[in-house]
Amino acid sequence: MENYEELLQKNSQYLWNPFTQMKEYLQEEPLIIERGKGVKLIDVRGREYYDGNASVWLNVFGHNRKELNDALSEQLSRIAHSTLLGMSNVPAILLAERLVQITPDRVQKVFFSDSGAEAVEIALKMAFLYWKHRGKPEKHIFLSMQNAYHGDTVGAVSVGGIPTFHHAFDRLLFQTEKVPYPYPYRFSGTEQECVETCLAELQKKLEEKADQIAGLIVEPMVQGASGIIVAPRGYMAEVEKLCRQYDILLLADEVATGFGRTGKMFACEHEAIEPDILTVGKKLTGGYLPVAATLTSDEIYQAFYGDYADQKTFYHGHSYTGNQLGCAVALANLDLFEQEKIIEHVKDTSEQVAQWLKEFYQLSHVGEVRQLGLMIGIELVKEKESKKPYLLEDTIGQRVCNRAKELGLITRPLDSVITFLPALIAAKDELREMLDILYQAIQEVTESE
Numbered sequence: 001m002e003n004y005e006e007l008l009q010k011n012s013q014y015l016w017n018p019f020t021q022m023k024e025y026l027q028e029e030p031l032i033i034e035r036g037k038g039v040k041l042i043d044v045r046g047r048e049y050y051d052g053n054a055s056v057w058l059n060v061f062g063h064n065r066k067e068l069n070d071a072l073s074e075q076l077s078r079i080a081h082s083t084l085l086g087m088s089n090v091p092a093i094l095l096a097e098r099l100v101q102i103t104p105d106r107v108q109k110v111f112f113s114d115s116g117a118e119a120v121e122i123a124l125k126m127a128f129l130y131w132k133h134r135g136k137p138e139k140h141i142f143l144s145m146q147n148a149y150h151g152d153t154v155g156a157v158s159v160g161g162i163p164t165f166h167h168a169f170d171r172l173l174f175q176t177e178k179v180p181y182p183y184p185y186r187f188s189g190t191e192q193e194c195v196e197t198c199l200a201e202l203q204k205k206l207e208e209k210a211d212q213i214a215g216l217i218v219e220p221m222v223q224g225a226s227g228i229i230v231a232p233r234g235y236m237a238e239v240e241k242l243c244r245q246y247d248i249l250l251l252a253d254e255v256a257t258g259f260g261r262t263g264k265m266f267a268c269e270h271e272a273i274e275p276d277i278l279t280v281g282k283k284l285t286g287g288y289l290p291v292a293a294t295l296t297s298d299e300i301y302q303a304f305y306g307d308y309a310d311q312k313t314f315y316h317g318h319s320y321t322g323n324q325l326g327c328a329v330a331l332a333n334l335d336l337f338e339q340e341k342i343i344e345h346v347k348d349t350s351e352q353v354a355q356w357l358k359e360f361y362q363l364s365h366v367g368e369v370r371q372l373g374l375m376i377g378i379e380l381v382k383e384k385e386s387k388k389p390y391l392l393e394d395t396i397g398q399r400v401c402n403r404a405k406e407l408g409l410i411t412r413p414l415d416s417v418i419t420f421l422p423a424l425i426a427a428k429d430e431l432r433e434m435l436d437i438l439y440q441a442i443q444e445v446t447e448s449e
């Protein structure tokens with residue numbers, strides 16, 4: 001083991017971290033993780049922290065989980081990787097079967113990749129070519145949501161809509177049409193009016209140019225990275241109806257919401273949504289390895305199916321597509337979903353968490369607490385009455401998370417929203433302790449100024 005001072009020096013000399021302002025980050029003592037155990041992370045100095053955002057929304061059954069470790073070593077004793085280009089492998093076949101079994105009925109074929117952003121790129125390219133192959137190449141524009149997040153590659157950013165992350169790239173992006181996602185807290189009117197306004201705008205767009213639109217991509221039930229915005233009940237079902245009515249594809253991005261996060265295996269289940277294309281990633285391997293997938297309807301698959309000379313081959317792939325280690329650990333992860341009855345566990349713990357979260361409204365700067373399952377966002381505001389927001393330069397979220405870290409919990413803010421997305425396996429006593437830390441951190445930071 002390197003000595004700590006050397007590690008610190010090399011860390012600042014060689015690494016450039018994602019979504020991190022290096023200047024500010026390097027002014028503080030960085031956290032260097034060395035081990036994980038259950039819902040905790042342990043740094044090189046032996047300090048323990050709750051992993052309050054499941055290592056950015058990935059972890060399901062805790063770190064260093066025996067069943068997952070075993071599945072990896074077992075697969076490793078056979079082979080680590082061989083290509084899926086023009087050939088196959090055992091864990092990829094079995095994982096594809098499992099995914100089709102547990103996802104909404106309409107999606108029947110599985111195309112693997114390595115990250116959520118790639119799964120989205122693939123979804124967009126498939127939807128685009130689907131219409132071309134069906135003889136309607138004019139349907140080439142994508143509809144997406146304001147404040148959406150679908151990953152950081154250029155195609156995924158094109159359908160994204162978070163100004164802080166995305167505006168700087170505007171001139172690099174392909175054209176899309178944006179419609180609003182319901183955010184009742186920031187809408188001047190009732191929740192119902194908010195939903196109706198959003199749906200009316202969607203319908204207007206479709207009325208205008210559905211004949212040019214390939215599909216609508218949406219984060220079903222919860223917009224994650226924009227601040228854990230939970231859509232009011234009934235909204236998604238209406239969105240699906242409009243897609244059917246105007247004959248455009250529905251692309252559901254469940255990279256964040258999939259695999260039990262919202263209390264159902266997939267968020268689409270809350271309103272029996274049947275997407276044409278479904279993207280999954282994040283928790284698929286329990287937080288172990290980068291595997292993602294794009295699932296499509298048989299109808300889309302068939303549009304590409306033909307003789308070589310038809311020029312309908314889907315020319316897209318990544319070096320590690322269908323990686324055996326990743327697929328093997330994903331299969332073991334899905335086995336654990338059944339053995340641990342994790343969906344029922346999340347239903348139970350998230351109801352308890354909902355009770356505890358009510359206490360946060362006692363805090364003078366908590367504007368709204370949003371929750372679906374174990375996907376939780378606590379929006380901080382400068383003034384409760386007027387809902388006056390904090391400014392970016394207040395760095396309120398970052399300061400609260402820094403304090404939480406000192407108190408023993410790691411999570412990240414989304415601007416002035418504190419996110420809480422613990423590993424699904426977290427027990428009630430652990431959840432209570434994590435919430436106590438968040439409560440204290442919010443109180444100390446917001447009430448001290």
Ligand SMILES: *Cc1c(COP(=O)(O)O)cnc(C)c1O
Pocket residue numbers: 114115116117118120149150151152219224225253254255256257281282
């Ligand atoms: C995280 C996320 C992505 C991107 O996944 P990566 O694996 O980070 O590329 C895409 N869509 C949604 C909804 C996400 O939350």
